[in-house]
Amino acid sequence: MLSLSVLIDEAARSFPDKTAIVCGDTRLTFRELQSRCHQLANGLIAAGLRPGDRVALSCPNVPWFPLAYFAIIKAGCTVVPLNILLNADEVAYHLEDSAAKAYIAFEGSEDVPIGRTAVDAFRKAQDCKHLWLIESGQTLVSDAIGSDGIASHTSLMEASNELPHVDSEATDTVVILYTSGTTGKPKGAELTHANILLNAIMFGRLSEAVADDRQLITLPLFHTFGQTVQMCGSLLNGNTMVLVPRFDPKAVVDLMIAEKITVFCGVPTMYWALLNGVDITPEQVEKIRGHLRLCGSGGSSLPLEVLKGFEEKFDVPILEGYGLSETSPVACFNLLSHPRKPGSVGLPIWGVEVKILNDANEAMPVNEHGEICIRGHNVMKGYLNKPDATAKALKNGWFHTGDVGYIDEEGYIFIVDRLKDMIIRGGYNVYPREIEEVLLTHPAISLAAVIGVPDTQYGEEVKACVILKDGQTASTEELVAWSKAHMAGHKYPRQFDIRDTLPMTATGKILKRKLLAELES
Structure with a gap:
């Protein structure tokens, strides 16, 4: 028997x-x-949830996220964490695809109305029987409570605080993380108790974690990096978690000083903002330096100038790594005990193998480019109810990432490019085909091609090149506003290029690389 919830139980026993x-x-x-x-957990069980049932969770970085996350696990259920920026249609898709029996959602705010979105989505998902709303005090969803299976979270907190007696096996699915891979509708990667627990243990080893560490968590906990590496890692090592609901560089600086933060993890845009988006006095820098011992970066490549500038200013190493939702997430990372190489994501973590394969599944020589493939305890069980997608991704025990890279003569791994067209905006994956399908529902748009263009703040920005239907008109401002209303906040295109033609092959496939070249010329 093994449950990820052992992290909370052991921490409570060792550091009550x-x-x-x-x-x-x-x-x-x-x-x-x-x-x-x-x-x-006992409230969920009393409501009729049973081992193996899936429970969706929409919550920002507030104490209710770890509370709900581990309560779902303690009830023997599977957590389905959802991006809080998804719109109602997108949430409904996730509820239906995961066959979620219940849904827990934070109320949110006027700016990020998570609760209202949850109510709208819940009413569209016929098989989801319960929605519990965690009120934030803004009374945005109070009118919905008491109808259609919707209740306040307080009804769950009336249960006993005795340990629930639910057994779980190491190979049971504990979390379903949704990822689109590179094309099509999002797919649910099934991760086991062993997947996530071993990943948290391995990151603790390579970061040389100690119980006195105090982690600042501004990475969203619904995302695999913040969830496994920081939340689960903090519990494993008895670290204090300082939660930041929304990244703001000034607030981060203040918290680093006030809470004597020793470990900070972020995506490249966060490091960029801490260098360029806030005024920090020399006295503040010295106070941060006095405690901060380690930083981690993932999500996308950290520009070398940002890395050097941050390390020099705060006198702290930034360790870069690589992984995916399907690999729990960490597959390789730089180590404090080994030299770092510019541009490298480090070495495979303990118990994990990385190979570079060609299209014939043959290993590539040192420094030769090919697809990055991963095998080990971190690799998912597969995609939920998608055997064809699973078979395509998992071949002979190896997970095919869809990313191009190479391994040097000392075993260091370098990421070169993505096989497909995925865009990484501020550390979030954006999948062009999904955006294009939504854009084609606009009454004026005939054809659309979505690409990522360089952006100093977000790494990449989403740009849509569109052809309008004959006789139709639309301004770029109108298209941006429409997209914002129909897509999640991190997905919708901020830039539009209205064109007469798009470069294509003879078979009608849009040449996105040529399109990028045209835009750059």
Whole structure:
């Protein structure tokens, strides 16, 4: 028997009175965190949920995320974390595709109305029987509570705080993370208790984690990096988690000083913002330097100038790594004990193999480019209810990432490019085909090609090149506004290029590389 929830139980046993979570004025000890998880888990069981049932979760970086996440696991259920920026149609798709029996959602705010979106999506997903709303105090969804299977989370917290007796096996699916890979509708990667637990242990080893560490968590917990590496890693090592609901460079600087942060992980745009988006006095820099011992970066390549500038300013190493939702996520990482090479994502973590293969599944020689393939304890079980997609991604025990890279003579791994056209905007994956399909529902758009263009703040920005239907008109401002209303906040194109033609092959396939070259010329 093995459950990921052992992370909370062991932390509560070893550090019962130590602060586990800091968020605004809220502070919870490990004992309090465990007790509330038990209450919520017993509430879920009393509501009729059974081992193996899937429970979706929409929540920002507030204490309710780890509480709900581990309560779902303690009830023997599977967590389906959802991006809080998804719109109602997108959430409904995830609820239906995962066959979620229940849904827990934070109320949110006027700017990010998670609760209202959740209500709209829940009413579209016929097989989801329960929606519990966690009120944020803004009364945005109070009118929905009490109807159509919708209730307040407080009804779940009336249960006992005794340990729920639900057994789980190491190979049971504990989390379903949705990823589109490179094309089509999002697919649910099934991760096991062993996948995530071993990944958290391995990251703790390579980062030389200690119990005195205090981690600032501004990476979204619904994302695999923040979820496994930071949340689960913090619990494993008895670290205090300082949660930041929304990244703001000034707030991050203030918290680094006030909470004596020792570990910070972020995507490249966060490091860029901390260097360029906030005024930091020499006194503040010295205070941060006095505690900060390690930083981690992932999501996309960290520009070398940003890495050098940050390390020089704060006198701290930034370790870059590589992984995917399908690999729990960490597959390789730089180590404190080994030299780092510019542009490299480091070495495979313990128990994980990385190979570079060609189209014939043959290993490529040193420094030769090919597809990055991964085998080990971190690789997912497969994509939920998608045997064809699973068979395409998992071949002979190797997960084919769809990314191009090479391995040098010392075993260091370098990422060169993506086989497909995926865009990474601010650390979030954006899949052009999904955006194009939505754009084609616009009454004025005849054809669309979505590409990523360089952006100093987000790494890449989403740009749509469109051809309008005969007789139709639309301004770029109108198209941006329409897209914003129909897509998640990190997905919709901020730039439009209205064109008469798009470069194509003889078979009608749009040549996106040629399109990029035209735009750059």
